[in-house]
Amino acid sequence: MESKKVPKEFNKWIKEKWGTSDLPIGGVVPYHTAYAYKTGDWSAFKAIIDKSKCISCMNCYYFCPDAAILMDDELKADCDLEFCKGCGICAKHCSADAIEMRRLTR
Amino acid sequence: MIKQVKGMTGNEAVAWAAKLVNPDVIAAYPITPQTIIVERYSEFVNNGEVDTSFIPVESEHSAMSSCVGASLTGARVFTASASAGLALMYEILYVASGLRCPIVLAVANRAFSAPINIHGECTDQLVCRDASWVSLFGESAQEAYDETIMSFKIAEHPDVLLPTMFGIEGFIVTHALERVEILSKSEVDSFLPERDVDLKFCPDETNTFGSLVLQDYYMEIKRQQEEAMTNAYRVTKEVMEEFTELTGRTMEILEKYKLDDADYAIVSYGATAGNAKAVVDRLRAKGEKVGALKIRLFRPFPSLDIYKALKGIKAVTILDRSVTFGSPGTIVQNDLASALYGRENIPTLHGYINGLGGRVLTLPEIEEVYEMSKHYNEINMSSTTDWVGYRK
Amino acid sequence: MNTIFNLYIFVCRVNLYYNTMVISLAEIMDVRINGRGGQGAVTASRLLGEAAILEGQYVHAFPSFGPERAGAPVTSFARISAEPFTEKTEVYEPHIVVVIDPTLLEDVPVADGLRAEGTIVVNYDGLKESLMKYFDTTHVNFYKVSGSKIAIEEIGRNVPNLVMLGALIKVTRIVSLESLIKVTVNRFPGILGEKNVSAIKRAFEEVE
Structure with missing residues (x-):
């Protein structure tokens, strides 16, 4: 799976501290800013996907509140653990019972 | 055309x-x-x-x-x-x-x-x-x-x-x-x-x-x-x-009506301003030197324009068809006071909360509040706020 | 201090009353239309206003909105002048009053605030002289027309609003008959407009 890159403009936004006159109006910020925040390390659970059971219904893809589910080349569900907060919504909505939430032990 | x-x-x-x-x-x-x-x-x-x-x-x-x-x-x-x-x-x-x-x-x-x-x-x-x-x-x-x-x-x-x-x-x-x-x-x-x-x-x-x-x-x-x-x-x-x-119709952020030589002014906005102008005509017929100022642009508040328009006027009657409770003045009066404060040659401000819920402040009643403002000005009250047009 | 002030206000009021009569009589005509919900008092003031605008006059015509229901007393106003004016209040001292419904004479003080030498036009089927018992007729010009009768005969329903306007413009000439007919036809295209126009014309002739 490809890693998600933070756009350059956002690094500028974070580091340079633009003033009133330089800032784009309306609080518009560059796209993909969420990539800068690796929220995956908040989680107490992680989604373990059994790809052999996956029927590619894409329920998990649409229900994931953090867009952490991505579909791989064979259109099977895959979880980006850097962003998965472990909420379990995907497991609840999986129509093939292919996702299991497992407690993380650090 | x-x-x-x-x-x-x-x-x-x-x-x-x-x-x-x-x-x-x-x-x-x-x-x-x-x-x-x-x-x-x-x-x-x-x-x-x-x-x-x-x-x-x-x-x-x-x-x-x-x-x-x-x-x-x-x-x-x-x-x-x-x-x-x-x-x-x-x-x-x-x-x-x-x-x-x-x-x-x-x-x-x-x-x-x-x-x-x-x-x-x-x-x-x-x-x-x-x-x-x-x-x-x-x-x-x-x-x-x-x-x-x-x-x-x-x-x-x-x-x-x-x-x-x-x-x-x-x-x-x-x-x-x-x-x-x-x-x-x-x-x-x-x-x-x-x-x-x-x-x-x-x-x-x-x-x-x-x-x-x-x-x-x-x-x-x-x-x-x-x-x-x-x-x-x-x-x-x-x-x-x-x-x-x-x-070809004059459209300005403030409408000044017979203000040039006026000693007193009635400030208002919206439909009330129409009544204020009618009252100015009546009072002028009686020999009063009075004009009207209509605020068309409320935000951004045109402070400097208002100061220029009201400079040299003795007393201003503010007809405010709105209500605010526990405030030092009516809503527009507060803004006017801030706009004029500290400047030279400014009028005394007399705000009147009126016309709530469709109550009509008739032209004779506006003339009454005008007389009231004149009276306040004569006894040196620089800022007053009253409710008018209600039963005591 | 308060007493002095009240006295002051009282003096002003007396002065004002005098001035009111003199200043605006010359320019602005204030019309009040008294009717009942469903009889078209609102439409009447609107069409009167539109007719005046058609003639190049300036108008402020509006109904008094309240808890509207069929049969409740309703008033609407029209302020008409050849010159621009800015007043935006209801009409308290009309020059002209139109009473669309005869039963209002019993219930509502229809001539309330009517100015001296003002005009009142009533939809009334009886003798003109018998109107005297409903309001003080000494200083006003009063006219009557059998509006409901005309409306039922010409339009087929007891909606005498435009009928009364026909009578009104005969006795006051605030707008011309042609203008009123034009706006009526415009508002009610087709057979209803034609019926209303013939009713207006009849009222124009029959008012006394």
Whole structure:
């Protein structure tokens, strides 16, 4: 799976501290800013996907509140653990019972 | 130039003017006394006379939310509301201005509940003064017509990009038939070109709109709004000058009526200003040196213009058709006091809360409050606030 | 201090009353239309206003909105002038009063605020002289027309609003018959407009 890159403009936004006159109006910020925040390390659970059971219904893809589910080349569900907060919504909505939430032990 | 004239109520004037503007999107929810604006406009949409997308929503909160969404995509957006509806929009008013959506909102000024009341009073619009919206008041159906067209031009100016609201008072203007000089489609098209959008919400340009912004940037973004407000003052003046050239009707941010040699002045806004001018005529006939000042642009508040207009006047009677409780003065009086404080040669200010819930302050009653202000001035009271036109 | 002030106000009021009569009589005509919900008092003031606008006059015409229901007493107003004016209040001292419904004479003080030498036009089927018992007729010009009868015969329904306007313009000439007919036909295209026009013309002839 490809890693998600933070756009350059956002690094500028974070580091340079633009003033009133330089800032784009309306609080518009560059796209993909969420990539800068690796929220995956908040989680107490992680989604373990059994790809052999996956029927590619894409329920998990649409229900994931953090867009952490991505579909791989064979259109099977895959979880980006850097962003998965472990909420379990995907497991609840999986129509093939292919996702299991497992407690993380650090 | 031959002037086309049509008999229209205030609401119809707004709808007909909006028809000429032909906005891309209208999302509105009906509320008395604004209903007819939306009703007429939906007829235009239904008859195919305009190509506006009309979104019937389930509340004013949704109406303004839809407007914000549509405006971000670069569309020209219009909506209308009043009183409780405007109060329900209040949250999204700040979103609209914060996201710099040049939405135009027609307000049919109506009293707030409770007790429930459908009649004219301007509190609903005045309390939106801090929402970073350009705010105008109209006196008649003609001004409603004119301000509808001008509001788009003010709001969409690249130096402004702030939403704009204009108010006409419920029933006494919105439902009253008046003579309106109308414009042609080509005149409006030349006055108001297509909206030019720099940054918009579309699949080709990836940006995040309405994201979380915390301590590090929030204040800068608010400061940008303040600078836009400052620009709005200049832009409004320019737009009104241009409109005056187009129509031949003088349109200014302040209307001065017989003020040049006046010792006393009556300051008001909206329909009350019409009555104030009538009273000035009556008092002038009696030999009183009095003039009237109508505030057409309420936000940004034209402090310096007001000072210039009122400089050298002895006492000012402020007819404020709105109510504020526990305040040092009426809403407009507070602003006037701030605008004039510390300057030289300023008048004493006498604010009067009147006309709540459609109560009419008759012309003789206005003359009475004028005499009252003169009396206060004579006994050296520099600022007073009273309620008038109610039973003790 | 308060007493002095009240006295002051009282003096002003007396002065004002005098001035009111003199100043605006010359320019602005204030019309009040008294009717009942459903009889078209609102439409009447609107069409009167539109007719005046058609003639290039300036108008402020509006109904008094309240808890509207069929049969309740309703008033609407029209302020008409050849010159621009800015007043935006309800009409308290009309020059002209139109009473659309005869039963209002019993219930409502229809001549309330009517100016001296003002005009009142009533939809009334009886003798003109018997109107004297309903209001003080000494200083006003009063006229009557059998509006309901004309409306039922010409239009087929007891909606005498435009009928009364026909009578009104005969006795006051604030707008011309042609203008009134024009706006009526415009508002009610087709057979209803034609019926109303013939009713207006009949009232124009029959008012006494």
